[in-house]
Amino acid sequence: MQSPPPASAPSLKARIAASLEDQRVLGYVLMTPALLLILIFIAYPFVLGVWMSLTDKIVGTSGTFIGLGNYDKLFASDIFHTAAWNTVFFTTVATIFKAVLGMWLAVLLNRKFRFANITRATVLLPFIVPTVLSTLAWLWMFDATFSVFNWTLRWLWQVNIDIFGLVLKENWGFFRGPLWLGDPGLAMASVILVNVWRGLPFFAISFLAALQTIPPDLYDAADIDGATGWKKFWHVTLPLIKPVAIVVVVFSIVVTFADFQLVYILTRGGPNNETHLLATLAYQLGMGSGNIGQGAAVALFMLPLLAVVIVFQLWYLRREGVR
Amino acid sequence: MNAMVGETYFRRLLVFYIPLFLFVFAMLFPFFWMLITSLKPDAELYNPRLSPFIVREPTLEHWENLFGTTLFVEWAVNTLWVAAASTAVSLFAGVLAGYAMSRLVFRGSTMFGIMIFVTYLVPPTLLFIPLTGVVTWMGLQDTTWSLIFTYPTFLVPFCTWLLMGYFQTIPKELEECARIDGATRLQAMFKIVIPLAVPGILSAGIFAFTLSWNEFLYALVFIHSPETKTIPVGVTSELIKGDVFFWGSLMAGALLGSVPVAIVYSFFVEHYVSGMTGAVKG
Numbered sequence: 001m002q003s004p005p006p007a008s009a010p011s012l013k014a015r016i017a018a019s020l021e022d023q024r025v026l027g028y029v030l031m032t033p034a035l036l037l038i039l040i041f042i043a044y045p046f047v048l049g050v051w052m053s054l055t056d057k058i059v060g061t062s063g064t065f066i067g068l069g070n071y072d073k074l075f076a077s078d079i080f081h082t083a084a085w086n087t088v089f090f091t092t093v094a095t096i097f098k099a100v101l102g103m104w105l106a107v108l109l110n111r112k113f114r115f116a117n118i119t120r121a122t123v124l125l126p127f128i129v130p131t132v133l134s135t136l137a138w139l140w141m142f143d144a145t146f147s148v149f150n151w152t153l154r155w156l157w158q159v160n161i162d163i164f165g166l167v168l169k170e171n172w173g174f175f176r177g178p179l180w181l182g183d184p185g186l187a188m189a190s191v192i193l194v195n196v197w198r199g200l201p202f203f204a205i206s207f208l209a210a211l212q213t214i215p216p217d218l219y220d221a222a223d224i225d226g227a228t229g230w231k232k233f234w235h236v237t238l239p240l241i242k243p244v245a246i247v248v249v250v251f252s253i254v255v256t257f258a259d260f261q262l263v264y265i266l267t268r269g270g271p272n273n274e275t276h277l278l279a280t281l282a283y284q285l286g287m288g289s290g291n292i293g294q295g296a297a298v299a300l301f302m303l304p305l306l307a308v309v310i311v312f313q314l315w316y317l318r319r320e321g322v323r
Numbered sequence: 324m325n326a327m328v329g330e331t332y333f334r335r336l337l338v339f340y341i342p343l344f345l346f347v348f349a350m351l352f353p354f355f356w357m358l359i360t361s362l363k364p365d366a367e368l369y370n371p372r373l374s375p376f377i378v379r380e381p382t383l384e385h386w387e388n389l390f391g392t393t394l395f396v397e398w399a400v401n402t403l404w405v406a407a408a409s410t411a412v413s414l415f416a417g418v419l420a421g422y423a424m425s426r427l428v429f430r431g432s433t434m435f436g437i438m439i440f441v442t443y444l445v446p447p448t449l450l451f452i453p454l455t456g457v458v459t460w461m462g463l464q465d466t467t468w469s470l471i472f473t474y475p476t477f478l479v480p481f482c483t484w485l486l487m488g489y490f491q492t493i494p495k496e497l498e499e500c501a502r503i504d505g506a507t508r509l510q511a512m513f514k515i516v517i518p519l520a521v522p523g524i525l526s527a528g529i530f531a532f533t534l535s536w537n538e539f540l541y542a543l544v545f546i547h548s549p550e551t552k553t554i555p556v557g558v559t560s561e562l563i564k565g566d567v568f569f570w571g572s573l574m575a576g577a578l579l580g581s582v583p584v585a586i587v588y589s590f591f592v593e594h595y596v597s598g599m600t601g602a603v604k605g
Contacts, residue, residue, distance in 0.1 A: 017507065021508055024429045024430065027427040030422060030427070031435060033415060034417065037475050038442055038476070038479070041454065042442050042445060044457065045454045045457050046450060048456060049450060105346050111339065123350045125351065125354065128537075129580075129581035130555045133576075136558070136559065136573055136577045137353040137356050137574065137577055140568075140570055140574065146369055146370075147375060148375050148376070202599070205596055206600050254444050258449065260539070279448035282448065282451075283540075296452045302449050306446075310440075310444050313440075313444070
C-alpha cells in the first residue's frame, strides 16, 4: 500500500463516492457481507463435507482419501438402510397429516367467532417455542409408567372393568399400557405425532393467510350456483390457495426431511437403531463415534432430495412469475 | 323455526366448536403439562396411581433447583446475546443484499438471487459436520461467537428473501425524487427506503430472533462448557444425567426457556405472521 500524495486524498474520497453512484459497483458492495457469510459458512463447508465424506477421517486425524469407501460401507449397512427409509416414511406421513389437519384448522380459524384473534395467536405457540423444550414435555408425556397417555388408558380400563361389574380395584395398573418409545413402530408413530403437533400451526396459519385473500364474492357466486360446503371447498378454495399450499408443502418437506431434534430427544435413534433419521445417524456416526468421514457421507445423502425440491421450486416460482 | 335454529346451533357445535376446541386443547396441553409437572413434588410425580392432571401439594422445589443448582441464568444470558447478535448480523447483511437485489441492476444479480434461494433451503443438518471443522479452524469452538457467525447461514438467506419482497413494494419514485434533489444512492437508501421498510425489517428481525433462540444442533455440536451453553442445549444436557431425568426442573426450564419467545411473539403477532408467511411466499 503506497501512501497517496496529500493532494489526492479528497479526490480519492470523491472517486469512491462517485463509484458508489454506479449501481454495478454499489450492487457488489452491498452484496459483500451476505456473500462472505455464505462463502465461508455454507459454500466452503459444503466442499469440505464432500471431501470429508471421501476420507477415513476420524476425530483427531486428518484422514486419507479412500474414494467411495464410506458410501460402500453405508450401502452395506442395515442401520443406514433403516435410517434412509425412516426419513422418507417420516417425511411423507408427517407432511400429509400436517397438510390435511392444517387445512382443516385454517378453515376453522377463518370463520368469524369471538376471540378469533387470540385463538389464532395461541395455536401458533407450538411452532414458535424451542422445539427441543416442547419435545421434552412430550418425552415426559410418553413415559410409560407415570404419565398421561398410559394413565388415561389405565383409567379407561378400570372404568370398563367397573361397568362390567368386575371389581378389580387391587389390579389398578394391571393394564400397563404400551412402551411408547420402546417399540420401533410406536416410537416412529410418536415421533411423527410430535412433528405434526409442532408443524401443523405453521401450515394452518400460512393457509389462513391465503384463505383471507380470497374475495368473498366468489363464495356468493358459488352460493348462487347452488354449491354446498364441500363443493365450494374443492372448486373455489383449493384452486385459489394452491400456489401458497405448494410452496408451504415444499418448504415443510425440506425442514421435515432434515429433522434432527425430535428423534434426538425422544428416542436417540433407538430402540436398537430402528428410528434413526439421516440427520441423527450422521450425528451418531460423526459426533458420537467420532467417525467423521462416514457421518459427513450420511449427511450428504440428504442432498439428492434437496436438489429435486430446489429445482422444482425454482421451476415453479419462475412459471408463476412469468404468468 | 326454533327447531331450525337449534339444529344449526347443534351443527355449528359439531363441525366448528368441538373440532376447534380439540385443536386448541392439543396445541396447548404440553405447555399445561410443563407447568403442572414443574409444580409437583417428586412423591406425586412418581406415583403411578395418582391422576397426573392435578397438583395436590404444589411446591417450588424444582424451580429452586433450576436456579440454585444449574447455570440456567447463564444459559439465558448466552441465548439472549447469541440471538440478538446473530439477528443484528443477519439484518445488516440481509438489508443490504435485499436492497441491492430488488433495486440495482448489476451483472450476476439473478445468479445471486438463485444462490440465496438455494442456501435458504440448505438445512443445518447437512453441513454441521464440516462446519465443526471450520469453527475449530477459526478458533471459535466453545465460544458464543461460533453461534453468532454460523446462525446467519440460515438467517441471512431468509432475511434477504423477505426484505427483497418488501423493498419491491416501496415505490421507486420516492428514491428518484430524492436523487433529483441531490441525494446519493446511499443517502436515498438510508434516509428514504430503509425507514419505510421498518415494518419489513421488524418482521424479519423477530422471526430471525426466535429462530436463533430456538436453534439446537449447532449449539449442541460447537459448545461443550456448561457455562457457555444456550437454554435448549443446557436444559437437555445438564438436567439429564445418564438415565436420570430431573423431570420437575426439566419442565420448569422448558417452560421458562419458552416464555421469552412467547412474549416477543405476543407483542408482535402480526409482524411474526407476516414474516413467516412472507418468507414462504417470497
